[in-house]
Amino acid sequence: MLMAQDITARLDEYLETEFSFIRSDELVPLILALVPAEQDFVLDWTRRIASTHTEIAHQFLRRATQALVAHEARIIEAWALHAMDVYDRAGLRDALAVIADIDHFVHYSHVRTAGVLFDEVSGVLQHFVHGLPGRALKLSMGDVSWTDGETIHLPAVMAQLDNKEANFQLCKLMVVMQWAQIHHGTIYTELTADLSVWPDLARAVKIYSLLESLRLESIIARALPGLGRQMEQLEADYISALPANWQDAAKSLQARGATAATSQTLLPSFYKFDLPVARLWHCDLDLEALDACRQARITREKHKLRVQLAQWLAELRRKKPAMNKTVKLAVQQPDENSDYNGPLELTINEAPVIPPRIVQQLLGSIQLDFGGIPPEYLVAAGPGEYDTDEQTTEAEAEDPDAVWQGTYHEHGALYYNEWDYGRRHYRKNWCVMREKDVVPVYDNFVSDTLRRCSGLVAHLRRSFEAMRDDERLLKRQTEGENVDIDALVEALADARDGREMSERLFVRQHRVERDITVAFMVDMSGSTQGWINEAERESLLLLCEALEMLGDRYAIYGFSGITRKRCELYRIKRFDESYGDEVRARISGIRAQDYTRMGFAIRHLSGLLNDTGARTRLLVTLSDGKPDDYSDYRGEYGIEDTRQALLEARRSGIHAFCITIDEQGPAYLPHMYGAANYTVVAEVRQLPFRVADIYRRLTR
Amino acid sequence: MAEQSVDEYCITEEPYYEPSGDEAKVFEAAWRRRLPLLLKGPTGCGKTRFMEYMAWRLGRPLLTVSCHDDLTASDLVGRYLIKGGETVWLDGPLARAVRLGAICYLDEIVEARKDTMVVLHPLADDRRILPMEKLGTQLQAGPEFCLAVSYNPGYQSVLKDLKLSTRQRFVALEFDYPPAELEARIVISESGVDADTAATLVKFAQMTRKLKGNGLDEGASTRLLVHAGKLMVDGIPAVTACGSAISQALTDEPEMLAAINELSASLF
Numbered sequence: 001m002l003m004a005q006d007i008t009a010r011l012d013e014y015l016e017t018e019f020s021f022i023r024s025d026e027l028v029p030l031i032l033a034l035v036p037a038e039q040d041f042v043l044d045w046t047r048r049i050a051s052t053h054t055e056i057a058h059q060f061l062r063r064a065t066q067a068l069v070a071h072e073a074r075i076i077e078a079w080a081l082h083a084m085d086v087y088d089r090a091g092l093r094d095a096l097a098v099i100a101d102i103d104h105f106v107h108y109s110h111v112r113t114a115g116v117l118f119d120e121v122s123g124v125l126q127h128f129v130h131g132l133p134g135r136a137l138k139l140s141m142g143d144v145s146w147t148d149g150e151t152i153h154l155p156a157v158m159a160q161l162d163n164k165e166a167n168f169q170l171c172k173l174m175v176v177m178q179w180a181q182i183h184h185g186t187i188y189t190e191l192t193a194d195l196s197v198w199p200d201l202a203r204a205v206k207i208y209s210l211l212e213s214l215r216l217e218s219i220i221a222r223a224l225p226g227l228g229r230q231m232e233q234l235e236a237d238y239i240s241a242l243p244a245n246w247q248d249a250a251k252s253l254q255a256r257g258a259t260a261a262t263s264q265t266l267l268p269s270f271y272k273f274d275l276p277v278a279r280l281w282h283c284d285l286d287l288e289a290l291d292a293c294r295q296a297r298i299t300r301e302k303h304k305l306r307v308q309l310a311q312w313l314a315e316l317r318r319k320k321p322a323m324n325k326t327v328k329l330a331v332q333q334p335d336e337n338s339d340y341n342g343p344l345e346l347t348i349n350e351a352p353v354i355p356p357r358i359v360q361q362l363l364g365s366i367q368l369d370f371g372g373i374p375p376e377y378l379v380a381a382g383p384g385e386y387d388t389d390e391q392t393t394e395a396e397a398e399d400p401d402a403v404w405q406g407t408y409h410e411h412g413a414l415y416y417n418e419w420d421y422g423r424r425h426y427r428k429n430w431c432v433m434r435e436k437d438v439v440p441v442y443d444n445f446v447s448d449t450l451r452r453c454s455g456l457v458a459h460l461r462r463s464f465e466a467m468r469d470d471e472r473l474l475k476r477q478t479e480g481e482n483v484d485i486d487a488l489v490e491a492l493a494d495a496r497d498g499r500e501m502s503e504r505l506f507v508r509q510h511r512v513e514r515d516i517t518v519a520f521m522v523d524m525s526g527s528t529q530g531w532i533n534e535a536e537r538e539s540l541l542l543l544c545e546a547l548e549m550l551g552d553r554y555a556i557y558g559f560s561g562i563t564r565k566r567c568e569l570y571r572i573k574r575f576d577e578s579y580g581d582e583v584r585a586r587i588s589g590i591r592a593q594d595y596t597r598m599g600f601a602i603r604h605l606s607g608l609l610n611d612t613g614a615r616t617r618l619l620v621t622l623s624d625g626k627p628d629d630y631s632d633y634r635g636e637y638g639i640e641d642t643r644q645a646l647l648e649a650r651r652s653g654i655h656a657f658c659i660t661i662d663e664q665g666p667a668y669l670p671h672m673y674g675a676a677n678y679t680v681v682a683e684v685r686q687l688p689f690r691v692a693d694i695y696r697r698l699t700r
Numbered sequence: 701m702a703e704q705s706v707d708e709y710c711i712t713e714e715p716y717y718e719p720s721g722d723e724a725k726v727f728e729a730a731w732r733r734r735l736p737l738l739l740k741g742p743t744g745c746g747k748t749r750f751m752e753y754m755a756w757r758l759g760r761p762l763l764t765v766s767c768h769d770d771l772t773a774s775d776l777v778g779r780y781l782i783k784g785g786e787t788v789w790l791d792g793p794l795a796r797a798v799r800l801g802a803i804c805y806l807d808e809i810v811e812a813r814k815d816t817m818v819v820l821h822p823l824a825d826d827r828r829i830l831p832m833e834k835l836g837t838q839l840q841a842g843p844e845f846c847l848a849v850s851y852n853p854g855y856q857s858v859l860k861d862l863k864l865s866t867r868q869r870f871v872a873l874e875f876d877y878p879p880a881e882l883e884a885r886i887v888i889s890e891s892g893v894d895a896d897t898a899a900t901l902v903k904f905a906q907m908t909r910k911l912k913g914n915g916l917d918e919g920a921s922t923r924l925l926v927h928a929g930k931l932m933v934d935g936i937p938a939v940t941a942c943g944s945a946i947s948q949a950l951t952d953e954p955e956m957l958a959a960i961n962e963l964s965a966s967l968f
Contacts, residue, residue: 127911
C-alpha cells in the first residue's frame with residue numbers, strides 16, 4: 001500500500017509539476033482510493049504516457065481511476081495507446097479529445113465488458129477478407145464501422161457484447177457486411193445522384209442502408225450458411241420484431257434476384273415513417289467518401305488495365321508471332337443468378353483465353369463499379385498512352401531527392417515503426433524511408449587499393465576458397481555410389497582368414513551446401529568523414545573480392561538520414577546484382593552523409609534478408625559509434641530502438657553482428673547486439689583486414 | 701541378376717481420371733513420337749493420377765521415382781552391391797524402365813540436385829540412350845520407353861528452379877485446379893460425399909486459393925478436399941474435418957489458421 005508522500009513524489013517526477021500548473025496534491029486522493037494493484041497500474045501508465053506528453057498523462061490520470069470501475073485493464077491500455085497514436089499523428093488537441101472521451105471510445109457499458117481490440121483481430125480478419133471473392137480490400141481502424149469501397153473500417157475497440165468470442169464474431173460480421181455492400185451492389189456509381197432527389201439526404205441514406213442490409217443479409221445467409229447461423233445466434237428474431245411494413249419489405253428484398261434497385265423502389269414508401277432499430281453489425285454509408293474514392297479508383301484502374309492488356313498482348317505476340325495484328329477483346333457475361341462469381345472470362349478474337357492474375361483482379365474491381373466492363377476499357381494502351389499524370393508522379397517518386405526540392409509528399413516512401421522505450425510501445429509508421437543509389441565514382445580508388453593490398457587479397461581469396469561448398473568423399477560407408485576397393489580387399493582378406501566381413505564397403509559423396517545470405521549495413525553518417533570513410537571503403541572492396549570466391553549471396557547498403565522524415569538507405573550492391581565495375585565504382589563513391597538512425601535500416605534489411613529464403617541469414621553492421629539523429633534519436637532512446645529492431649531481427653531467425661571502431665563500444669553494444677555478437681577494431685587502419693576475417697569466422 | 705517381374709509395375713484397373721482439356725491426347729501423341737514429357741502444376745491437382753491413367757490406357761508398366769535432395773545418379777541408373785564376396789550390379793529404376801520399355805515418372809524433379817538431373821539429358825533428346833559408365837555400356841531405349849517428370853513451378857526459390865538445358869528437352873503439359881463443376885465431381889467420386897457438400901468444399905478451396913500470395917504459399921489442392929470429404933463421410937463434423945484436413949495442412953501461422961477456419965465456419 002503506497003503512502004501519500006510516495007505517490008506525491010512519483011507524480012511530481014512523472015508530471016514535471018515543477019514546470020507546470022499541475023497540482024499533485026489534487027491527484028493523490030484519486031490514487032489512494034484504488035487497491036494496490038490498480039495503483040501500480042495507473043502510476044505505470046501515467047509514467048509511460050508522460051514520456052510522450054505530460055498533459056495527456058495528467059488528463060489520463062484524472063479519468064483512469066473512474067474508468068477502472070467500468071472497464072477492464074486491457075481496455076484502459078488500448079485507450080491510452082490510442083491517445084498516444086493520435087498524438088503522433090495529429091497533435092496534442094486531438095489526443096486530449098480521445099482522453100476526454102473514454103466512453104465514446106468504448107461505446108457504452110455500465111458493467112465490465114470483455115471486448116476485443118482492433119489490433120488483436122485485424123490480422124485474422126485481413127486474411128479472412130482476402131479469401132472472400134471480389135476486389136482486394138484493406139482493413140483499417142476508424143471511428144465507426146464503414147467502407148469507402150476499398151478499405152473496411154472497424155472501431156478500435158469492440159465491446160458491445162459481453163464476451164470476447166461474441167465481440168469477435170460481431171467484428172467479423174461488420175467486415176462481411178461491408179464486403180457485401182461493395183461486392184453485391186449496394187454502393188453503385190449513381191447512388192449519390194439517385195438519393196439526392198430526396199429533400200433530407202441523410203434520412204434517405206439511412207433508410208436505403210437499412211433496406212439494403214435486409215437484402216445483403218439474405219444473400220450472405222444463402223452463400224455463407226455458417227455466417228447466416230452466426231447472425232441468428234448473435235441477434236435472434238430480428239425480422240419478426242420489425243414493424244409489419246418492414247417485414248413485407250424484407251420478403252421482397254430476400255428474394256433471389258433482388259438488387260439495389262429493389263431497395264430504391266421501396267424507399268418512397270418508407271420515407272415518412274420512423275426508422276426501426278438497426279442490426280448490431282449495421283454499417284452506415286458515407287456518400288462523399290465513397291464518391292471521392294471511386295473517382296480516384298476509376299481513373300487509376302482504367303489506365304492500369306489498358307497498360308496491362310498492352311503488356312499481356314505484347315507477350316502473347318512474342319510467343320505466337322503469327323497472331324492477328326488487330327485484336328478484339330470481349331468479356332463473357334457471367335451467370336446473373338449465381339451469388340458467387342468466378343473469374344471473368346475474356347475472349348481474344350472470339351477465342352476464350354485466361355488472362356494473367358492482375359488483369360483478372362482489375363476486371364473484377366471494374367465490374368463492381370460499373371456492373372460490366374465498358375468497351376473502351378478493353379482497348380490496349382497505345383505506345384503514347386503509357387505516360388499519364390500518375391506515371392509522372394511515380395517517376396518523380398523514383399528520384400528521392402526531388403521531394404526535398406519541390407512539394408513534399410510521401411509517394412513511394414516506405415514507413416517503419418519505431419520503438420519508444422518510455423512508452424514501451426511502437427510509434428506507428430514513424431520513419432519515412434527512401435532507397436537511393438550511391439553515385440558510382442570511376443576513379444583510381446579501386447585500382448590503388450587492390451594494388452596496395454594485393455597480397456592480402458590473394459590470402460583472403462585462398463582462405464575463403466577453402467570455405468566453399470564442402471565436398472568430401474566418405475569412405476567405408478554401409479552404402480554409397482561406388483565400391484570402396486581398399487575396404488573390399490581388406491574384407492575379402494578377412495573372410496579368407498575366417499573372420500567376419502565388414503559391411504562398410506562403399507564410398508559416398510557428402511555434400512554440404514552453403515546456404516548463406518548476408519547483408520552489410522554500412523554507417524554513412526557525417527562522423528565517418530575522413531579516415532573512417534576510407535577504411536570502410538577499403539574493407540568493403542576487399543570483402544567483395546573475397547566473397548565472390550565463396551558464392552554466398554550478399555548485399556551492401558549504406559544508411560544515414562536526418563530526422564525521421566528523411567531516412568535514407570543507399571544501395572551499393574543489391575542481392576541479385578552481380579559484382580562488377582559498377583559496384584566497385586559505387587563503393588568508391590560512398591561519402592559521409594548526415595546522422596545515424598539505425599532502427600529503420602535494420603528493419604528494412606531484415607525484410608530483404610528474409611525474402612531471400614536462405615537457411616542462414618546474417619546482418620553485419622559496420623559502424624563508428626552510437627545511434628544518433630538530429631535531436632530525437634539520442635542516448636537511451638536511440639539505443640533502445642536499435643536494440644528492439646535487432647530483437648525483431650533475431651526473432652525472425654537473422655543473426656546480427658556489429659563491427660565497430662568506437663572504443664566506447666563495450667559500454668552499449670552488449671546491450672544492443674548481445675555479449676558475443678560484436679567486436680571492436682582498435683585501429684581504423686586494421687578495419688579492412690579484420691572485416692573479412694570476422695566474416696570467415698562467423699560463417700564457418 | 702534377378703529381374704523384377706514386369707507385372708509388378710503394370711496397372712490393371714482403370715484409375716479414376718477425368719480429363720479437363722486435351723492432355724491425354726497430347727501425352728499419347730508425345731509417346732508415339734518418343735518425346736519426353738514435363739507435367740507442370742501445383743501439388744495435388746492430379747499429375748500422378750494422370751500418369752497412372754495414361755500408363756493403363758497405353759498398356760505400359762509405370763515406374764515412379766520420388767525425387768529428393770539426396771538422390772544421386774547411381775540411385776537412378778544403378779550401383780554395385782556386394783553379395784557373398786562378389787560384386788553384383790543392380791539396375792536403378794531408370795535403367796530398369798529403359799530395359800522394360802516402361803514409362804519412367806520422376807516426381808518433383810526440382811527436389812533433386814541439378815547434377816543428378818543431367819544424367820537425364822541423353823535420354824531426353826533424340827539419342828534416347830542411357831550411358832552406364834560403371835558398366836562401360838550404353839542402353840538404347842526402345843520405341844515404347846517414355847520419360848516423364850513433374851514439377852511445381854509455384855513457390856520454388858531461385859536456386860531450386862529447373863535448369864534451362866533440362867527444361868528445353870521436354871514437351872510440357874500444364875495442370876491446374878479443375879473447373880468448379882469437375883472438381884466437385886472428382887471430390888464426390890473419390891470421397892463419397894453428396895453433391896452439396898462437394899460444391900461447398902470446392903467453394904472453400906477457391907477462397908483459400910485467393911489467399912495465395914497474401915500470406916499463403918499455395919491454396920487447397922483437390923487432394924486435400926478429398927481428404928476432408930472422406931473424414932466427413934466417416935462422421936466428422938464439417939468444420940473439424942476442414943480444420944484438420946485442409947487448414948492445418950496449408951499453414952502453421954496462427955492468424956492465417958484462424959482466418960481459414962473462420963472461412964470454413966462461414967460456409968458450413
